[in-house]
Amino acid sequence: MPPTSGIPPTDLEDLWERLGRIERRVRHAVALRRDTDPQPDDPFRGQYLTPAAAERILDSRDAFLPVPVPASAQGPGATPDSPAGGRIAALAERFGLVEPDVDLLLVAMAPDIDARFERLYGYLNDDLTRRRATIDLALELCGLPAAGSGRFRFSPSAPLVAAGLVEVLEADRPLLSRVLRVPDRVTAHLLGDDEVDGRLHGLVRVAGPEEEPEKAPAKAPEDGPDLCRTTLRVVAALGTGSGLVHLLDRGGDPGRLAADALLAAGLRPLVVDVAALATAPDPVRTAQILATEARLSGGGLVLGPLEALAPEQPKGAGVIEGLCEAVGGGSPLIMYGKKHWDPLWAAESPVTVHVLPPDPADAARRWHRELTAAGSSTGLAAGTAAAGARLTDATRAYRLDSGQIRRAAAVASRLAALESRPVEAQDLRTAVRAQNGAGLARLARRIEPTVGWDDLVLPPSTRHQLSDLALRARHREQVLGRWRMRPGGGRGRGIVALFAGESGTGKTMSAEVVAADLGMELYVVDLSSVVDKYIGETEKNLERIFVEASDVNAVLLFDEADAVFGKRSQVKDAQDRHANVESAYLLQRIESFDGIAVLTTNLRANLDEAFTRRLDVVADFPVPDAQQRLALWERCLGTEIPRASGLDLRTCADRFELTGGSIRACAVTAAYQAAESGRPLDTEQLVSAVLAEYRKLGRLVLDSEFGPWLERTRRGD
Known part of the structure; x- marks a missing residue:
């Protein structure tokens, strides 16, 4: 085949060579399969499974057998059975499962771990197209009566189904013939994988010590006694009742406080993106997945600000109620916002904790830590990005949470790194302005100040x-x-x-x-x-x-x-x-x-x-006096416009009682006249501009004010 246009021949040769290797592997696998198949030319192969074929599957490799480990590689006191049941026991405790529930879960999960069970379950179901365990098959394998209490272990309120550990599919079929499926996240967890459920991608982030080490109160006593006291209060609230806590924002940083409390309690903080949750296609289903993830990982959920959900609307209140119901006390749920909790949002009311503004000294320490971390990541020398007294004063008027401080510190450090200099107050101010949302700009005219x-x-x-x-x-x-x-x-x-x-x-x-x-x-x-x-x-x-x-x-x-x-x-x-x-x-x-x-x-x-x-x-x-008007004339005319040697600003300031805005308008008008005449600005042009301003304002033109210039301007007209 001739090389494809635009692709170097060497690249195509490498592609064909790799595809050839894969083809050879496939041929080898087919040959091995035919050698062990007693009926390789059966035209109905794959449409049925004989008892002999089932026996051969059972005699084949076993994916559940552990890899043998030499005794010398095992630690002191370890036995081959010591790791068994660790995660399964923890899962059973977190979700309130009894032994039959665990057995049913493993039966449903087996095809996801060993592909042999797909064919075997198809054989037992008498239908090779149904390669997962049905409720009837699962109950049979676990020795539970299908006509008695066994079938109720798959009711919507049963622990396996309510917690999202097992999904019952094909709702249009009779109950016993419905297929069971275990979500991939549950299987991955039991196999040792602690990554967040892929279905929650973009909806949840994990805030841990590796992200912001200073958040853990036990590791950051310098955060201040009030912050630690509030954090400990939230930790105590998490251990009471259902673990439902509402942080009432009174100018503080409730999101950071929620992560503090969960970390201090030894839990994994799962921070929910409120905007993504509000726009989820099925918020109730998403809430169930969130609750399952929190229990699996031994963590707690952080949700806020609640105002973004519009809880006063039925849809927003339904999302909050659905999440509270899905969690159901199985894991902590911390919600925060500026509005007081409405009992209509959920069946159970939370413990409310007020979050006050942080101490200025604490804010200064956070700026110092974030600037130091951002400076090291952008290549600034050690201590170059540290926040000194002048930087602390520059940020004193700002109200920012920990996330905004982190982002602003990163932007300020990058601005300083562009010019290879330390971070300055102006860098921080520019970075903080970048944190302002665009919502207010749609309702008001935005001005970036250029005066001092x-x-x-x-x-x-x-x-x-x-x-x-x-x-x-x-x-x-x-x-x-x-x-x-x-x-x-x-x-x-x-x-x-x-x-x-x-x-x-x-x-x-x-x-x-x-x-x-x-x-x-x-x-x-x-x-x-x-x-x-x-x-x-x-x-x-x-x-x-x-x-x-x-x-x-x-x-x-x-x-x-x-x-x-x-x-x-x-x-x-x-x-x-x-x-x-x-x-x-x-x-x-x-x-x-x-x-x-x-x-x-x-x-x-x-x-x-x-x-x-x-x-x-x-x-x-007040209206400026003569001395202030003279200063205004000087500032409004600036230093760039050429001035005539006889320009008399003192007389203009004494004679004409104008405000600063009118003086600026007169200066601009006179500048246009000077540009048109091609000569330096003189007193006559300035008085002509004042006369035009008087007429615009509807003021009387008096000889006592204009004196000899009045007749000159009239002749000029």
Whole structure:
């Protein structure tokens, strides 16, 4: 055969040579089979099995015979029978099996271990196409009555079937003629394989000491007394009753805590992907497989956050109930979420444990460990990636779980490795922003801050209020979380600020500066996507925004907030009543918010007075004075635009009372005029831009303000 086009001849020659070797092996096997077959030319071969042929099968090789081991290779005190029954005994104990159940399981499993049993079972079934044990055959081989209690060992509630150890197939047939099958995972477990069931691929991951060594409390006493105390409480809860535990997330890391507790109890943590479970074709069947896997491996299940299952919906509640029922106390089940447990979710209520925010010192230690591990894997020198005091300060405002810290540390280390330098604070901030989900970006406009404190021109009092906002954001976990300085009333650990001042005084820019100082992104809420004419839809839209904002490290900005957070009025009609309902909802929701929110308004008097008590910081943005206006002119014009020698910015600052936003607009307009004229920017062009801004704002043009430039600009017009 000529070589195939595009394939080197040497590759084809190697392929043909290997296929030839396989063919020779097949020919040899056929020859051996014919030598031992008394009727090699039987035309009905394979369609029946004679008693003599059954005897020959029984006399052939035995897959169950152990490989002989020399006595010298056995350990002291070992006997040939010592390993027997180890896993079988453990399986019987975990699943509550009695001796007849074990015998029935082994009968059903035999064809999966030795292919001879396929033909033998076909012979005994009087049908070579049915090569697995039927219920009748299994009961016969185990000496159990088919017409008595034996058949009930394969009922849906029997241990073998309920636990998923044996599957009863062909439900349309009579009970005794139904075929039995043992899942591959059960067979593999008894043969010594501890890999997770292949049917759970992409649904479960094993969190063990080799993945995150610091998770085991016994090996990490530096995690802090509070964390160890909470972990031990969860361990104690696992040993009571059904082992069902609910971790109520109050800003901590419940997923990590659940793995801690299972490891401390000597169990294998099986972390379930909630999104994959919710979209499984048959969640009830998947829950059964999860429960079987947990029992087989001697582990416990970790499920969360429960909000991803939408437990308030029948389907989500059904998944939770199905998993709780499938586990049935056979193995621990730890579920976590931010919502309180609803008794309607399952027949049995769990033990609830509150998970508080981690101590800042514990978070710093985790950053140090993860950065050190990530640095070694990316090739950074030892200690290069370790988190020092400056890096600890850079991450103080973030709320991250252990998985997010691990991923952020890996990204930061890779960014530093690209330039062969130590990890810097900016690397951590970039890596943390990469952990923010895209959910909030679909509801608000995302801005990556590009300004800093030096770009602000504000009175000292306003700058102090902005600094106070950043300070609160950095230390809120310690003050509100660990010290519990905001107890009771369902109050969250959020920070809410109000920026009040005229348009153009720098409110939005200040929010961007605060976000940049905290290393976060700024999300500006588009009120047009929030306010809805239909009753109740505005509250739903705001709720989605608040929920998404609570889970990201970002600053949420409500621009022109008085449009949503307005005063409640006297009820005169149905429209007033529903408007008051919206305001009342916002009063409650803003108080339970766990993120960082900034409200801006041009008219502070339009806000409901009840919001004032719920605000942490109120910053007033006055119209800039002459000195501040001069600084604004200098910053807005920058250093790149050519300036005429007679450009008089001092006079412009003294004469024209403009806000920062208007000064920036005037600077841009003047720059366009200078570009068109081809000469450096002069005072006349600047005043012409101011005049255009006055007209745009509808302000009076007075001779006392413009002086001699007014007539010049008019002649220019």
